[in-house]
Amino acid sequence: MSETGEGDHREFTRVPIKIEVQVDSGGKSIFSEQTRDVSMKGLFMLCQDHALEAGAVCDMVLFLGGREEGIRIEVKGMVERLTPQGMGIRFTEIGLESYEHLHNLVLYNSQDSHKVEQEMKDHMGLKRRE
Structure with missing residues (x-):
């Protein structure tokens, strides 16, 4: 999976990580x-266990550097879609420290850091500026 392309109108760049x-x-x-990929708006996780249904509200921890040590990004989300490969989850709430870690994760793994920065300027947190 590649980053958001020219024909893709997503709000945030996805990075394959x-x-x-x-x-x-x-x-x-x-x-x-x-x-499979992560963006400022959500992620797609590979899993065979579909114990959750679309619409399920959840708490998530992303482990950067492994479960035992390293940085933890804690977010609340909602299951948006299920596929045979896994689940797409939209982020609904994130604390400031986790937001900064997520921003850096996307920024430093993106092929176009200027685009990521512009996306951040166009949004207030996870929502588009009005």
Whole structure:
């Protein structure tokens, strides 16, 4: 999967990156050893276990550098879609420190850092400026 292309009208650039993620929702916990891509708006995680349904609200932790040590990005989200390969989850809430880590993750793994910075200027947090 590549970054957002010219014909793609997504609000935020997706970067292909593999990181560990844990999703908790309704007493269920799903762990994936890798994401397919991450953006400032959400992620797609590879998993075979579809214990959650579309629309499920969840708490997530993205582990940068592994589960035992390293940086943790904590976000709240909602399952947007399910595929045989995994789940697409939209971020709905993120704290300031996690937001900064997520921004840096996307920025430093993007092929076009200027575009990522412009996307950030065009938005207030996770929502487009009005």
